[in-house]
Amino acid sequence: MATPVNPADINPRQVANKSDKKALLDAIRMTLSVQSPAVRRNTQTFNRNRYAATALLPDYNELKDRARQIKEDAIANLPRLLEQLEASVRANGGHFYLAKTAADADQYIRDVLLRHEAKLVVKGKSITSEEIKLNHALEAAGITVAETDLAEFILQVADEQPSHIIAPALHYSRERITALFKRKFNTDLPLDTGEELTVFAREKLRQQFIAADAGISGANLIAADSGSLMLVESEGNIRMTMTLPPLHIALAGIEKVVPSRTDFGTFIELLPRSGTGQPLTSYVSILHPPLKAPSFAAPGKAAKPREFHLVLIDNGRSRMREDPILHEALYCIRCSACMNCCANFETVGGHAFGGETYSGGIGGSWEAGTGTLMNARFSELCTGCSRCVTQCPVRIDIPWLNENLRQRMNVEQPSSAAKSAFGAMTGSASEDRVAPLQKQFFANYHVMAGEAARFPAMANAVTRLPLVRGLMESVVGLDRRRKLPPFPPKTWEQLYRDEHADNRPRAAKSASADVLMFADVFTNYGSPERGMAAMRVLREVGINVELSPSSPDGRAAISQGMIATARRQASALAQLLLPHLEKGRVICVLEPSVLAMFRSDYEHLLDAGTWEKFARASFMEPLQALLSIAKEHGTDLSQIFRASKSPHGTRVFYHSHCQQRSCDAAWQTIEVLRSCGFDVVTSSVECCGMAGSFGYKREYYELSLAVGEDLFAQVRVAEQEGGPRTLVASGTSCHEQLWAGMGREVIHPVELLVSTLG
Ligand code: SF4
Numbered sequence: 001m002a003t004p005v006n007p008a009d010i011n012p013r014q015v016a017n018k019s020d021k022k023a024l025l026d027a028i029r030m031t032l033s034v035q036s037p038a039v040r041r042n043t044q045t046f047n048r049n050r051y052a053a054t055a056l057l058p059d060y061n062e063l064k065d066r067a068r069q070i071k072e073d074a075i076a077n078l079p080r081l082l083e084q085l086e087a088s089v090r091a092n093g094g095h096f097y098l099a100k101t102a103a104d105a106d107q108y109i110r111d112v113l114l115r116h117e118a119k120l121v122v123k124g125k126s127i128t129s130e131e132i133k134l135n136h137a138l139e140a141a142g143i144t145v146a147e148t149d150l151a152e153f154i155l156q157v158a159d160e161q162p163s164h165i166i167a168p169a170l171h172y173s174r175e176r177i178t179a180l181f182k183r184k185f186n187t188d189l190p191l192d193t194g195e196e197l198t199v200f201a202r203e204k205l206r207q208q209f210i211a212a213d214a215g216i217s218g219a220n221l222i223a224a225d226s227g228s229l230m231l232v233e234s235e236g237n238i239r240m241t242m243t244l245p246p247l248h249i250a251l252a253g254i255e256k257v258v259p260s261r262t263d264f265g266t267f268i269e270l271l272p273r274s275g276t277g278q279p280l281t282s283y284v285s286i287l288h289p290p291l292k293a294p295s296f297a298a299p300g301k302a303a304k305p306r307e308f309h310l311v312l313i314d315n316g317r318s319r320m321r322e323d324p325i326l327h328e329a330l331y332c333i334r335c336s337a338c339m340n341c342c343a344n345f346e347t348v349g350g351h352a353f354g355g356e357t358y359s360g361g362i363g364g365s366w367e368a369g370t371g372t373l374m375n376a377r378f379s380e381l382c383t384g385c386s387r388c389v390t391q392c393p394v395r396i397d398i399p400w401l402n403e404n405l406r407q408r409m410n411v412e413q414p415s416s417a418a419k420s421a422f423g424a425m426t427g428s429a430s431e432d433r434v435a436p437l438q439k440q441f442f443a444n445y446h447v448m449a450g451e452a453a454r455f456p457a458m459a460n461a462v463t464r465l466p467l468v469r470g471l472m473e474s475v476v477g478l479d480r481r482r483k484l485p486p487f488p489p490k491t492w493e494q495l496y497r498d499e500h501a502d503n504r505p506r507a508a509k510s511a512s513a514d515v516l517m518f519a520d521v522f523t524n525y526g527s528p529e530r531g532m533a534a535m536r537v538l539r540e541v542g543i544n545v546e547l548s549p550s551s552p553d554g555r556a557a558i559s560q561g562m563i564a565t566a567r568r569q570a571s572a573l574a575q576l577l578l579p580h581l582e583k584g585r586v587i588c589v590l591e592p593s594v595l596a597m598f599r600s601d602y603e604h605l606l607d608a609g610t611w612e613k614f615a616r617a618s619f620m621e622p623l624q625a626l627l628s629i630a631k632e633h634g635t636d637l638s639q640i641f642r643a644s645k646s647p648h649g650t651r652v653f654y655h656s657h658c659q660q661r662s663c664d665a666a667w668q669t670i671e672v673l674r675s676c677g678f679d680v681v682t683s684s685v686e687c688c689g690m691a692g693s694f695g696y697k698r699e700y701y702e703l704s705l706a707v708g709e710d711l712f713a714q715v716r717v718a719e720q721e722g723g724p725r726t727l728v729a730s731g732t733s734c735h736e737q738l739w740a741g742m743g744r745e746v747i748h749p750v751e752l753l754v755s756t757l758g
């Protein structure tokens with residue numbers, strides 16, 4: 001048996017390439033054991049600051065639309081812009097080189113430096129140089145490379161790859177940096193504060209700036225009409241890299257080209273706010289190289305004439321541009337908002353949720369586009385929660401990119417008779433029957449749940465047997481440590497039918513609205529009483545509500561990358577709902593992940609005509625509908641649902657679902673509960689970490705619970721003041737995570753409201 005690796009002994013470089021599945025699992029354990037506290041603190045600070053900074057922008061949405069439009073147009077016209085840029089750079093007196101591959105770029109830069117007999121190069125932060133492994137290529141030619149960004153300097157000393165796109169060493173705590181410097185520089189200097197560390201690094205770097213023969217920088221944007229470069233930074237080191245040495249080489253991907261310098265303004269507004277939450281970074285440089293001012297000359301030496309080279313690299317980007325899905329990744333402006341708002345990234349950072357160069361939700365597309373598809377395996381850590389979609393300044397649908405990567409990786413798997421037979425049995429589309437058993441199992445949850453619902457007592461007894469849990473773990477990867485919620489005696493559909501049979505009063509008190517409640521599979525098979533409570537709440541304010549038949553909506557399948565299966569399920573469900581949409585009925589959806597499907601994901605799954613009908617229709621979370629009707633009719637909800645009558649008490653801790661917030665359907669619940677007299681404390685975590693099947697999977701169970709820990713801690717803090725609170729949550733996954741992590745009952749807001757009715 002292989003000796004288990006101590007996670008603390010793993011160097012991040014050893015697990016940078018995640019095409020090996022074991023590397024991904026080792027990286028998760030390593031980051032959880034070593035890096036997580038620093039990653040959490042830093043990303044969550046950026047995230048909070050971003051919310052605050054963007055809230056102050058009155059035209060935030062228009063800026064995002066403009067940024068998206070500029071990038072879309074630039075990528076569409078890229079060949080023409082590159083020609084124009086080449087002419088501009090040459091007219092300015094600079095050199096232009098378009099490198100087809102990483103090796104071409106390395107060779108060109110190395111040759112330029114050798115021609116200049118450069119011995120020492122200072123480098124400002126450039127993720128593209130990491131992509132082409134430039135340091136390695138230059139050092140092999142005898143050229144010393146000095147990283148001048150403090151974070152890159154730390155990584156160079158530690159020999160690690162970046163873990164974050166704008167703060168590459170954010171996984172380092174101050175204490176770990178002190179220990180690293182003391183060990184590597186063998187010094188007794190006091191290095192116990194941030195200031196002492198910065199002074200120490202600055203002294204070392206200053207000597208390098210003075211002695212450097214050349215400077216290599218990146219570029220945030222490049223204007224085709226003038227050859228101008230735009231760079232934003234915090235330390236001023238990039239400005240020195242570009243201006244002190246006589247030879248300046250700027251290296252960037254071809255996607256950084258925009259038509260004009262006038263386009264820079266939009267991105268200067270968005271980039272720092274989306275990244276660190278600063279209104280502006282300390283240094284914003286707009287350069288028009290080669291510079292006219294003389295270069296720096298050490299005392300007693302003559303200044304050399306300036307020379308400028310712009311090296312643009314393709315390295316797979318043209319292929320990405322032609323790709324119907326991956327081309328969207330080229331709009332990325334590398335701000336990091338998608339990482340800082342991602343609960344999984346916040347917990348493990350880019351050394352687990354990342355590859356050799358790129359990380360986070362968008363990183364998978366970049367690793368696949370500039371490397372190989374299997375390098376994008378870490379994108380499995382994208383749970384599809386969609387929190388990043390509304391935070392991205394260029395509105396990239398990151399989960400959709402990752403679902404497609406997953407689908408492509410599924411196809412790369414060898415087919416087998418077992419997978420085909422299981423797929424046929426469970427209803428996977430034929431294209432998806434190559435997907436691993438685990439994915440097919442979770443994608444077709446409704447089939448398994450449907451069978452269990454026929455004999456729930458037996459299903460519950462069997463799935464509790466250790467032997468069965470062991471079998472489920474080894475065959476479909478369902479972690480045996482995860483608590484399984486029991487199947488209820490009856491489904492939502494059955495309870496609804498019983499209600500009809502009993503002929504109990506169920507009609508609205510006055511039919512002022514006509515709502516169809518969608519029986520999603522999660523509530524139908526898992527929490528039918530919750531579904532009935534939702535219908536009762538709506539009826540209490542006079543809404544006439546009926547239940548639809550239960551049908552899979554595609555959420556479970558799309559999250560496994562089984563897009564053909566998801567499309568088939570979505571089309572079948574659309575046929576079921578269309579007659580109601582055409583009548584203008586409001587469709588209420590209790591499960592937020594399904595609400596998000598109807599509101600946005602179906603754009604990718606339905607034909608254009610059907611999607612148009614969905615896009616126009618009214619899909620609502622039940623308490624959204626409740627609040628809207630109450631406001632329309634001037635109903636005082638506290639007269640119907642009196643918090644003081646609830647056996648659960650009036651003090652509650654409410655956690656809204658990630659997709660509910662992305663759909664802007666969460667604040668209504670809080671407003672309803674407060675208006676009924678509940679004292680509500682809300683969670684501020686982006687996601688509970690359960691994320692559908694994610695927290696059930698053997699590979700991700702530990703990460704899922706680690707993510708959940710932030711939520712559990714918020715509950716504990718809230719309860720330190722004034723005692724216990726009833727746990728209330730809106731999503732099935734959130735219920736399961738809170739129930740497993742805190743070992744306590746969790747109820748839905750509709751159940752809380754019903755409890756007030758006696
Ligand atoms: S969809 Fe959620 S999990 Fe995926 S990258 Fe975005 S924030 Fe992270």
Ligand code: SF4
Pocket residue numbers: 274331332333334335336337338339362391392393394395396398
């Ligand atoms: S995908 Fe969007 S949010 Fe993420 S780094 Fe790129 S621009 Fe920023």
